[in-house]
Amino acid sequence: MNDEPPISPQVLPPILEICGVTRRFGGVPALDNVSLKVRAGEIVALLGHSGCGKSTLLRIIAGVEDIDGGQVALGSQVVVGSDVFVEPEIRNVGMMFQDYALFPHLTARQNIGFGLKKMPRKRAAARVAAIIERLNLESLSERYPHMMSGGEQQRVALARALAPQPHILLMDEPFSNLDRGLRERIRRETVDVLRALGTTAIIVTHDAEEALALGDRVVLMDKGRIVEEGSGEAIYRTPRTADAALFFSHVNIVPAQPSGEWLESPIGRFPDRRARTAPVRLFIRPQAVALAEQGIPARVSGRMLLGEIEELMLTVETLNEPLVMRTTTRSEVEIGDDVRVSFDTGSILVCEGDHTKTRALTPLVDAGGV
Numbered sequence: 001m002n003d004e005p006p007i008s009p010q011v012l013p014p015i016l017e018i019c020g021v022t023r024r025f026g027g028v029p030a031l032d033n034v035s036l037k038v039r040a041g042e043i044v045a046l047l048g049h050s051g052c053g054k055s056t057l058l059r060i061i062a063g064v065e066d067i068d069g070g071q072v073a074l075g076s077q078v079v080v081g082s083d084v085f086v087e088p089e090i091r092n093v094g095m096m097f098q099d100y101a102l103f104p105h106l107t108a109r110q111n112i113g114f115g116l117k118k119m120p121r122k123r124a125a126a127r128v129a130a131i132i133e134r135l136n137l138e139s140l141s142e143r144y145p146h147m148m149s150g151g152e153q154q155r156v157a158l159a160r161a162l163a164p165q166p167h168i169l170l171m172d173e174p175f176s177n178l179d180r181g182l183r184e185r186i187r188r189e190t191v192d193v194l195r196a197l198g199t200t201a202i203i204v205t206h207d208a209e210e211a212l213a214l215g216d217r218v219v220l221m222d223k224g225r226i227v228e229e230g231s232g233e234a235i236y237r238t239p240r241t242a243d244a245a246l247f248f249s250h251v252n253i254v255p256a257q258p259s260g261e262w263l264e265s266p267i268g269r270f271p272d273r274r275a276r277t278a279p280v281r282l283f284i285r286p287q288a289v290a291l292a293e294q295g296i297p298a299r300v301s302g303r304m305l306l307g308e309i310e311e312l313m314l315t316v317e318t319l320n321e322p323l324v325m326r327t328t329t330r331s332e333v334e335i336g337d338d339v340r341v342s343f344d345t346g347s348i349l350v351c352e353g354d355h356t357k358t359r360a361l362t363p364l365v366d367a368g369g370v
């Protein structure tokens with residue numbers, strides 16, 4: 001019996017190592033000193049607004065875009081750096097695009113086998129058959145792309161990208177062409193397949209919810225830089241920057257003043273052990289706002305159902321903007337009702353100074369705190 005503990009992906013060497021990569025177009029940096037390590041079997045969600053450089057980074061890893069500085073290594077081999085450029089065909093990097101890019105004149109089976117041309121025929125056919133079986137594509141295997149739905153084409157494109165058993169699979173917005181209900185199911189199935197095969201993947205998205213659902217790690221980019229990375233849970237609950245907090249959901253931003261071990265604000269005083277001196281902004285997520293027996297007075301000024309979530313707008317006399325509250329339990333209130341509001345202080349984050357200039361966030365109650 002083998003008593004060796006299983007090797008965690010965290011202790012394996014990185015399969016992809018990007019060091020200080022810069023890429024400029026017309027003098028403007030699309031990527032500015034980007035560094036990222038991805039470990040074997042890890043699924044990384046690469047997130048950011050349109051134009052932040054996500055696709056450029058994928059294209060550089062795949063070898064279809066050049067760099068102006070830095071280097072990229074796959075396994076232990078540098079594939080692009082000063083004086084090194086390994087051709088894309090021999091990097092063994094899988095690519096899957098938003099539009100799937102299936103060949104219209106080839107059947108699903110032929111599409112899936114397309115990347116295996118250099119392999120002996122019998123082995124390639126066996127590999128294709130195995131992946132067809134693994135992804136339950138038997139009923140589609142002899143169909144042409146125009147005879148398949150969007151979801152089916154997505155699965156065939158995934159099978160085609162996986163067939164050569166790439167070192168790493170790069171997926172550029174792979175679910176964005178699917179409608180909402182289908183997208184969630186296909187997303188789940190895709191992650192299940194990647195995990196079952198132990199595939200290392202980077203999945204690009206600009207959808208924050210999708211990034212949280214997909215990745216072992218979420219990497220947030222802004223203006224050509226990686227601004228924050230961490231587990232979905234950490235980056236959502238305790239973002240270190242205002243940019244990250246604002247990316248994931250609406251945030252109620254309330255000014256406050258330090259006063260001893262308290263922060264005084266128009267919605268009450270909150271305990272805070274950090275020695276702060278300058279005015280701060282409290283970052284309060286809609287989920288941290290609740291209707292309560294005791295709390296500050298407010299009036300319901302809006303109510304909206306967002307699927308399973310209910311959103312209330314709560315006007316507080318001392319604030320310029322209404323507070324946004326979100327809850328999964330239905331509130332028995334109507335517009336115009338007078339209510340009382342409390343806050344989950346444990347999830348409040350504090351931005352020192354003006355959040356449009358100072359971007360660092362810290363929790364209100366620090367680790368050794370209440």
Ligand SMILES: Nc1ncnc2c1ncn2[C@@H]1O[C@H](COP(=O)(O)OP(=O)(O)OP(=O)(O)O)[C@@H](O)[C@H]1O
Pocket residue numbers: 025026030048049050051052053054055056057206
């Ligand atoms: N070949 C190119 N020539 C000139 N500019 C380019 C080129 N490729 C990308 N850019 C610019 O680089 C920046 C980053 O583009 P990129 O496509 O990587 O962004 P993205 O985050 O993938 O955006 P999206 O989510 O819209 O696809 C953009 O400002 C884009 O206009």
